Every structure is written in structure tokens, then in C-alpha cells.
Amino acid sequence: MELLNQHVTIRKFKNQTVPQKLIESVLYSGTRASTTGNMQVYSVIVTQEEKRRQELAPLHFNQPVAVNAPVLLTFAADFNRFSKWCQFNSAEPGYNNFISFITATIDALLVAQNVCVAAENNGLGICYLGTTTYNAGEIITLLDLPKLTFPVTTVALGYPDENPGLTDRIPLEGVIHYEKYVDYNETRIRELYAYKESLDSMKQFVTENDKETLAQVFTDVRYKKKDNEFFSEKMLKTLKDQGFME
């Protein structure tokens, strides 16, 4: 399927407004994704106002794409709406717990990916912001998200102003297991990552960061143990604050 197979992340957008009807159309395609028990336990918060985008961008560490995209879509796990429906209908909701957060997270992410596919099919470009869960608490405050909601990812959206090539992937058989998971030994790992490590862009990445191996760029610079532990604790606290750990 050409559209999916040619997906590239866009980080530079034209200074061009995305029509309201188009935003609604791609969001509608999002809502046609599968949803657990047809409960639709998600919400999407659309950020377009200049002022609001400037407030949201620092919570995504001011990544240029977060600063420059005309539209930011925050996808939230949402058991608030469904629980309110229960309460107004003589039913006692029991969704203030971890598994319900996970269920709603799955729902929200299927919507997000459908929105991205629909957006690209309409000539838009997208970039996922993996920073959403790092600063979930601050995003919750900024967007007025109530208890039993939790922002799980953000998509920057706009008309592409760049045309990057496809990024590398490890060979397909490296991520698939037939019948049973076959664990990876050193030989297999070296085979699977050889192409990635051989790329000039990756070699440059190692040099620029003054590291010996590409893996060290990830462990020592990009996704550090200390940061992961900090954000894990922070996220678990926010999950508790949002009422999902009762």
C-alpha cells in the first residue's frame, strides 16, 4: 500500500492554514478506527491559536516542529466522558484503574494513527511528538484535562515544506516471530543492525556526539536511563493524580 509504505515524518511546514473542514474530515476518519467495546474512550484536543501553541511548545521541549506546526493534535485516553454517561444513567462506573488507562490509551493511539494516514492521504504532513507522556501533567493543566483523562501522544500537522527520504528500518524479519519469540543472540543483532550502522548519517551522528558506537548515542544522549527513570516516576504520579491508580 503505497501511502503507508511511503510515509515520512515532516518537521517543516508551510506557513499555510489547514482548512477547518479538512481537520474535521481527518479526525472523522480517526473515529472510524476500532474502539474497545465501541466505548470510544478517547478525546482529541486541537490546538491552533498562536498563543496556545506558544504555551504548548515548551512542554514538548520547544522542538522546532512543535513551535512551527499550524496544528497540534493532542490524543488523550478519556474515561471521563464515558464515566459521566454511566453516572447520568444509574450505572456505577469502575474505570479509575490502570487497565482502563491502558484500554483508553490503545483506543486513543488507533485513532491517532488513522488520523495520520488520512492526513497524508490529503496532502498533509505529520510528526508524532513522543514528549507528550514526559510532560503529561503540565499538558493536562494547560488543556484543562479533567480526571480520568491522560494525554498519550501529540501529532503536529500541516502542509509539508520539505521532502525527506524514507528513513531506514531493520530488516522485516528482525521484528517478526513465527509461532514463538526467538530471542536474539549477538550474531543476529549484528546482522539486523548492520545496515543502520553503515549509514553515513548514522556515522555522522556518532561523530557529532563524540561517541564510539551508535548505541551509545541512544543510551548516553537521546534516551538516558536517568531521564527515563525521572519521567517514569513523574508519569506514574500523574496517572495517580488523574485517578487511574485507584
Next chain:
Amino acid sequence: MELLNQHVTIRKFKNQTVPQKLIESVLYSGTRASTTGNMQVYSVIVTQEEKRRQELAPLHFNQPVAVNAPVLLTFAADFNRFSKWCQFNSAEPGYNNFISFITATIDALLVAQNVCVAAENNGLGICYLGTTTYNAGEIITLLDLPKLTFPVTTVALGYPDENPGLTDRIPLEGVIHYEKYVDYNETRIRELYAYKESLDSMKQFVTENDKETLAQVFTDVRYKKKDNEFFSEKMLKTLKDQGFME
């Protein structure tokens, strides 16, 4: 986008093998989805053997679709492969924590949804099994999933042997918020759920379950507080067992 907008869940499949090349092709489209830092922290376990499917189905509570689908795809968050790559390259991985589980879960779900879109584009039908996280520990044992992996969803795949209509959704504006989340009052909830509650199929659902309201079917029969609490505790324990809570 017609393909996304016409999505229906298929629970009855033809007794027809899905060609290996087609499975690989839709999985390839999955791997073209966005992935955090291009780390590809996911794996897909393909279950096709009759014996293995019969072992897996009870872990999905023997839903007919789990029993009858010719292919089950288990999508797992996977920081095992990436961590091994780090270890074999003089880098100290720090991904045995909650935020890394969430990051890998997001990765796995974007792949899953792309796979579903690609499958439908090739005439296949799909059904998500929301039961995966309920019995994650048992699925881990059956599929030999190592530490730092976790099954987050399963997709049943095959050639459709039914042609169901589109399911209902609440009005689009009910799941979208512009700039700030606007919480729902009773009037708004009643407006949003009126159509769903008016459907004959839903009224029948209420009668069949001997309930007064549709919401009670969810809280008292389908997604009960007690069950949610049980599966929350179970999942958190399995997350710990898999090394994601250190």
C-alpha cells in the same frame, strides 16, 4: 478516505489461508509507521499453526473470532531487542522502566493500526482482541516472550465471511475539543449518546441483559469495576515480572 471510513470489524472468517507473502506485505506496511527515535521498539508474533491457535484462544476467553481466525497477530512492546543491541555495542541500556514500556506500547500500536489498514486494503478483515492485556502473563509464557517485552494487543486476520454494517459512533464534536477540554454536563452527555441509546440493537442489548439502562450493561456486565481492578493488579504484576518497573 473511503477505506478508513468504511472500516468494520470482522468476526467471521472464511476457511481460507492467508498467503505468506500477503502477511509479510501488510506487516511491512506496519513497520513503515512512525516509531520513537526510529528505535522500532516492538515485535509481532504471528500465530498460524492450528495447535498454537488452540492454545492461544482460551487466553482470549475463547471469543469465537479468536478460535476461528486463520491468523492471530500479537503486537508486543519490545525493548529487549534494542537493549541487546546496546549491550553488544558498549552501551548501557536504561529501558527497564515504566516510561519505556509506554514508549514501546505506542510504537507497537501504531504498527498494529497500519497493519489493519493495509490488511483491509488487500481484502482481508480484522478484529482487535482487547483481551491481550488481561492475560498478558499467560500469553508471555505461551509465546516465549522474554523480559522487556509485553503483548499489548492482538489482531485476528482473515478473509471476511460476513458483511456487517458500520457501527455507531457518537457525533464527531463529542470527542473533539478546540483549544481547551470542555467538560461534559448532563445535557451534553444526553445529546451525545441519544442516537446510540435509540438504536434497536442497543435496546435489545439492555433487554437481553435484564438491565434498565445501556450504561448498566457496560458497568454491570461487560466492563465491571471488580474485573477491572483484578486485571489492573494482574497487569501491573506482569509489568514488574517483565522488568518494566525497575
